[in-house]
Amino acid sequence: MRIATWNVNSLRSRNDRFFAWLERHEPDYLCLQELKLTEALFPWDAVKAAGYAASVFGQKTYNGVAIVSAAPADDIRLGMGDGVEDPEARFIAARFGDLHVISVYVPNGRTPDHPAYGYKLEWLRRLRGYLASHHKPSEKILVCGDYNVAPGELDVARPDEWAASVLCRADARAALDDLRSWGLVDIFRQRNPDLRAYSWWDYRMLGFPKGNGLRIDHILGTASIAAAAAGAWIDRDERKGKKPSDHAPVVADFG
DNA sequence: ATGGTTGCTTAGCAA
Numbered sequence: 065m066r067i068a069t070w071n072v073n074s075l076r077s078r079n080d081r082f083f084a085w086l087e088r089h090e091p092d093y094l095c096l097q098e099l100k101l102t103e104a105l106f107p108w109d110a111v112k113a114a115g116y117a118a119s120v121f122g123q124k125t126y127n128g129v130a131i132v133s134a135a136p137a138d139d140i141r142l143g144m145g146d147g148v149e150d151p152e153a154r155f156i157a158a159r160f161g162d163l164h165v166i167s168v169y170v171p172n173g174r175t176p177d178h179p180a181y182g183y184k185l186e187w188l189r190r191l192r193g194y195l196a197s198h199h200k201p202s203e204k205i206l207v208c209g210d211y212n213v214a215p216g217e218l219d220v221a222r223p224d225e226w227a228a229s230v231l232c233r234a235d236a237r238a239a240l241d242d243l244r245s246w247g248l249v250d251i252f253r254q255r256n257p258d259l260r261a262y263s264w265w266d267y268r269m270l271g272f273p274k275g276n277g278l279r280i281d282h283i284l285g286t287a288s289i290a291a292a293a294a295g296a297w298i299d300r301d302e303r304k305g306k307k308p309s310d311h312a313p314v315v316a317d318f319g
Numbered sequence: 320a321t322g323g324t325t326g327c328t329t330a331g332c333a334a
Contacts, residue, residue, distance in 0.1 A: 073325075073326075073334085074325085074327080098334090100326070100327070125332095125333095126327090126332095174333080174334080266334080267334085
């Protein structure tokens, strides 16, 4: 079984790369973020023709998440449904038998003093609350997406320069730690304990050519599913060439 | 040389 997560930064701009990636890597599940389109504009027919089903929570212009899957989902939930007024499409959950797959696009936060940063920390707290109220750590759950948090120094090209950024700050890392403490394992880091690797490079300032990346896209899994992971890797090649997303897909393979 | 981008929507915002 293969699962991947990929912030495509506009599915329309990434259409050809998206379908080529599906065909090349044949994931059973692909969690997408930043679709930047409504459900009505999702390429339902082309996805079906490629042999996949899709669960989509769209939004015009911004955000938007989906789970593309080889088999259709048994249940789908759009948004955390926790009573909080949240107009942004950043959460979708789907069940496939006893496996729960969630695709998340955690708010970036913009700058530490911007209200968006409080929204980010609160959003991560709400995500923990969602898991605590709907699931048990003993279940098989994969929470995949763009977390906009680099967990540690191995995940950051310039840790000293970027220590105060919204992707690296201690309170952002603490919010991610708190989420993981519910019962989630960073599967890439579990499988590659000492590997320096990144999943996002800023379009600005020649981030990719200069190697200025961060690992902010994660596949988090509960213990029972994480124990079955055979390997995890980042498809850095997908960041190369013409019109790439600024994020590379992160992939986990299970025995 | 001290900047260097992209996408959505149309001049400004978001990342």
